[in-house]
Amino acid sequence: MRSILDTLTMKWDGHALHLLDQRKLPTEVTYIRCQSHEDVSRAIGDMVVRGAPAIGAAAAFGYVLGAMRFAESRSGDVTKAMATVRSTLSASRPTAVNLFWALKRMHLFFESRNTKPQWLSELEREAITIAEEDISTNRRIGELGASLLSDQSNVITHCNAGALATVGYGTALGVIRDAKDQGKAVHVFVDETRPYLQGARLTAWELINDGIDCTLISDNMAGWVMKKKGINAVVVGADRITTNGDAANKIGSYSLAVLAAFHKIPFYVVAPSSTIDLELLSGEEIPIEERSSEEITHISGIRIAPENVSCFNPAFDVIPASLITAIVTEDAVNYPPYHFRSTSGKHH
């Protein structure tokens, strides 16, 4: 297998996308081979891969797989075929905007080339660029964000905004990695992040593997930990940020932001600029995915709640800008009032 992109989260070998099956962590490290855009769409929907930036990059490779299938069959209209590929991938999850951002970028790229010679390898190159840019973007975010952490930091994080949520390095955890590399002492309190346990299964695993001090807590302990453990920052990722600075992120982020405000602890949202949705004015407009009750009633297939219980299972909530101390992107540490605009045209 000639890997032309090879990170922990995803590997592209020129023919298929191999996604780390994050549902199996921390007990098993296995990859799922996606050979079509439908495979990639299903892998995103089923949370084989998750995390806004990782979803975006995976979708870009899914788009390439769709183009490859068209090129093999050579039947029908390529414009229509690629529109279908895009919409199949778009339908996988509704909240993280990076998915739509990456697909738009790929689709605009396709429209500029259509099926000119080399179009497939150029599309493939564009997907790899998206993936590689994600890593370099995260490193830049890490550098900028690390300045916000003091030399002795006790940080709470929620969900997983780490290497596993991105192509590599991570957003919120990238900030922590960079702070540690600068010689700062950082201890991370990891919210287990019910119902899907991304904190327990992914973040704790990543931090332990990287030798970063951490303590796992259940989500409802966050307030008590803020009160008792000298927490001096909360750092989370984001799935979609609107122009006014509202940020959708994993369910529980809103509660955490309220708790941080009450304890006068700075609350930082860390994300690439591709997470900013310039078409939305406020968080009220962000579609919030609701997922199956089974995520709450069962863990690893074992029932932990009574039969027929009703559940409410929003996968995300919205942190209002008023509760966010700063939003860190690769471009800047942004402080309120937030007014995000298209600047470079680089991404939008």
Added chain:
Amino acid sequence: MRSILDTLTMKWDGHALHLLDQRKLPTEVTYIRCQSHEDVSRAIGDMVVRGAPAIGAAAAFGYVLGAMRFAESRSGDVTKAMATVRSTLSASRPTAVNLFWALKRMHLFFESRNTKPQWLSELEREAITIAEEDISTNRRIGELGASLLSDQSNVITHCNAGALATVGYGTALGVIRDAKDQGKAVHVFVDETRPYLQGARLTAWELINDGIDCTLISDNMAGWVMKKKGINAVVVGADRITTNGDAANKIGSYSLAVLAAFHKIPFYVVAPSSTIDLELLSGEEIPIEERSSEEITHISGIRIAPENVSCFNPAFDVIPASLITAIVTEDAVNYPPYHFRSTSGKHH
């Protein structure tokens, strides 16, 4: 079996205490037979029975079992023997004061009779009285507390302060039961209550069995539910209340109280007066039990976090009086500033 106390939570047959094994709910309803005070102490420590008032009543029967063993063996000094029984039971769990309250009441009763004729049956009668009083106390609490809920109530509760946490009827859930009996429409959002899942396993089960509308949520959703679902009250139990009105309760209660304050939602603590510790001035003095990491890293024996991860697992936290709208006991709906004092001598 001649049951002379027979509730869902516990049954006393004159020879042994049968405790509903709450660790097996909601999938199995089985009882554990305790034939000695050591059995009862172990059952409390292992959370076969939990909930401050239920622990108190169970300990009272444990005390009776200790006296019965002495009466059988007739060896040694009864005063010394009963002091050992008391201390064995006291050591089972540190935070809920009802345990110490019930044991003190039993021990004072014993000291007033020693081994006079009928002492065993009198001790047994006292334990049954404690248990029966718990139910009538809860009914009185329910009546008083129900007045706090409006005709259309959306309530959040945390952990289990229901029939299962008491000898019967419940404290926080007693308030909800009484409101429903009065014809009020109550919908309960049930925090699943990690790590031990008392909300998912016990409260949801109790409410469904009683035909009370409920929706199960993960704890980190509470803030978002307050914002989006028109919550108009939070009702929880307590494990120890100090004279200034600070209340220790299941971990997560503190976060919930902060969230309620932010959303201007009344936060009610509901408990019998036996939960008030008149010897402590403030919550700072309450010992907080820390339990095994395995409660966080495993569910039903299945590992959900990486090997060797550090955990912080306090079983309780303290809600400061400043965040409590009212404390409901069988005597009154108490509003701040709280200054609990011994009044009737009934319990203290």
